[in-house]
Amino acid sequence: MLLIRCPYCETERPELEFRYGGEALLERPKDPALVSDDAWTAYLWTCKNPKGPHAERWRHVHGCGRFFNAARNTVSDLIVSTWRVDDSPPANFDGGGA
Amino acid sequence: MQRFSFLQLLRQSFRNHEGWEPQWRAASPKAAYDVVIVGGGGHGLATAYYLASEHGLRNIAVVEKGWIGGGNTGRNTTIVRSNYLFEESEALFEHSMKLWEGLSQALNYNVMYSPRGVLVLAHNTTDAQVIRRHVHANRLAGIDNEWMTPEQAKDFCPILDISRNVRYPIVGASLQRRGGTARHDAVAWGYARAASALGVDIIENCEVTAIRRDAGGGVQGLETTRGEIATRKIGLVTAGHTSVVAAMAGLRLPMESYPLQALVSEPVKPVMPCVVMSNSIHAYMSQSDKGELVIGAGTDAYTSYSQRGALHVAQHTLDALCELFPIVRRLRMLRSWGGIVDVTPDRSPIIGKSPVEGLFLNCGWGTGGFKATPGSGHLFAHTLAKNEAHPIVAPFGLDRFRTGALVDESTAAAVAH
Numbered sequence: 103m104l105l106i107r108c109p110y111c112e113t114e115r116p117e118l119e120f121r122y123g124g125e126a127l128l129e130r131p132k133d134p135a136l137v138s139d140d141a142w143t144a145y146l147w148t149c150k151n152p153k154g155p156h157a158e159r160w161r162h163v164h165g166c167g168r169f170f171n172a173a174r175n176t177v178s179d180l181i182v183s184t185w186r187v188d189d190s191p192p193a194n195f196d197g198g199g200a
Numbered sequence: 201m202q203r204f205s206f207l208q209l210l211r212q213s214f215r216n217h218e219g220w221e222p223q224w225r226a227a228s229p230k231a232a233y234d235v236v237i238v239g240g241g242g243h244g245l246a247t248a249y250y251l252a253s254e255h256g257l258r259n260i261a262v263v264e265k266g267w268i269g270g271g272n273t274g275r276n277t278t279i280v281r282s283n284y285l286f287e288e289s290e291a292l293f294e295h296s297m298k299l300w301e302g303l304s305q306a307l308n309y310n311v312m313y314s315p316r317g318v319l320v321l322a323h324n325t326t327d328a329q330v331i332r333r334h335v336h337a338n339r340l341a342g343i344d345n346e347w348m349t350p351e352q353a354k355d356f357c358p359i360l361d362i363s364r365n366v367r368y369p370i371v372g373a374s375l376q377r378r379g380g381t382a383r384h385d386a387v388a389w390g391y392a393r394a395a396s397a398l399g400v401d402i403i404e405n406c407e408v409t410a411i412r413r414d415a416g417g418g419v420q421g422l423e424t425t426r427g428e429i430a431t432r433k434i435g436l437v438t439a440g441h442t443s444v445v446a447a448m449a450g451l452r453l454p455m456e457s458y459p460l461q462a463l464v465s466e467p468v469k470p471v472m473p474c475v476v477m478s479n480s481i482h483a484y485m486s487q488s489d490k491g492e493l494v495i496g497a498g499t500d501a502y503t504s505y506s507q508r509g510a511l512h513v514a515q516h517t518l519d520a521l522c523e524l525f526p527i528v529r530r531l532r533m534l535r536s537w538g539g540i541v542d543v544t545p546d547r548s549p550i551i552g553k554s555p556v557e558g559l560f561l562n563c564g565w566g567t568g569g570f571k572a573t574p575g576s577g578h579l580f581a582h583t584l585a586k587n588e589a590h591p592i593v594a595p596f597g598l599d600r601f602r603t604g605a606l607v608d609e610s611t612a613a614a615v616a617h
């Protein structure tokens with residue numbers, strides 16, 4: 103069970119209070135009708151799925167209910183930092199390479 | 201290859217069993233191969249075997265970063281079944297099921313395929329509707345599957361609790377009698393032995409570190425921890441690590457990797473004659489020939505390569521099993537472990553060509569790849585040899601995520617996704 107710090111509640115809470123929201127920092131094409139099938143497929147389906155640092159979304163469903171971002175290492179499961187969606191990722195975070 | 205037979209056993213008995221040879225050659229990598237299979241699990245070894253036995257290719261290598269069968273082949277719960285919902289999946293998994301039935305004979309190696317029956321439990325009206333729909337779909341496709349009342353289910357598996365006043369009451373079940381289990385290690389070893397005898401090089405402790413490509417972007421070779429290997433054709437069969445290896449060729453796939461857990465109990469006398477699985481509470485259980493109860497739990501909520509799962513995930517499964525099978529309540533768990541499963545958005549595998557010339561994919565089997573081992577290898581070998589997807593795997597190409605022709609089997613697997 104992970105301990106996750108909610109950047110809104112500013113407390114560390116057990117994983118059961120949260121719901122995983124998948125890869126973060128994705129940008130939805132502004133006008134989906136104008137992008138190619140390949141670009142839409144890349145946005146909709148493909149994942150970085152990196153072995154190492156991963157930027158991901160979590161939602162504090164059994165707390166404040168808000169979405170936030172986290173940087174977690176997918177090998178050690180260590181959460182390096184969490185930040186509010188309107189904040190920038192930590193400066194030293196490489197965004198999940200791969 | 202030393203064939204196994206009664207006569208051979210007798211002969212070796214008189215020689216104090218000192219005359220048995222190693223089951224496969226320990227090969228070192230050559231400079232070049234016609235085809236290199238990356239990943240020495242069941243699927244990869246089966247692919248190599250069928251490439252050699254059915255398509256006449258001989259200059260083949262299987263490279264494995266650890267030891268063969270040491271990844272998900274050695275970590276699954278050994279269940280074999282073909283009761284999937286859609287026609288595309290039915291064809292794929294039934295093809296595999298037919299190969300299981302004759303596999304020990306074909307390989308001259310006992311893979312201990314045991315068609316002891318797979319019972320799928322329904323706990324509420326929705327479950328019953330979904331499972332009956334599977335039964336009907338399977339019967340239309342000529343695949344055995346039948347609906348049972350709770351009493352019939354209990355007759356088949358006497359340790360089930362079918363009383364009504366419990367948390368997960370049983371309102372019915374489906375039974376695929378040809379489903380069952382097989383010995384996971386034996387499958388890898390049997391294919392390795394048969395492939396090696398046909399000249400396939402099985403190279404262990406050989407981790408791929410880069411995929412080399414020519415000016416046109418096509419595959420040129422591999423860099424490994426045991427040197428460079430030149431090849432124009434690579435079959436990527438690296439369950440649990442596919443995104444990582446595919447990234448070496450600049451490929452990004454529709455796939456995420458999650459830890460999936462399994463446990464075994466202390467060994468007890470035979471109590472369980474079949475496999476029981478429950479979709480709603482994502483638990484499944486069977487008994488190994490050694491007597492351990494083999495238990496499959498769920499996946500963690502988040503992607504990870506950690507090869508261990510969270511305790512609360514396993515606990516949820518054990519809570520439910522203690523209620524379904526009151527007899528197991530005082531059993532102790534002997535071991536628990538995790539394997540990394542590559543899950544695709546539609547929970548169906550990806551088999552076929554990739555956008556990189558010469559790079560072929562056989563991946564994304566999610567939580568249920570073991571049952572498909574023979575069929576996957578057989579059909580992927582065809583695809584590699586002919587440069588064209590076998591008709592059965594044609595619907596499972598990577599392109600389906602662009603065209604939208606998904607094979608959405610998320611309801612057919614036993615664990616929640």
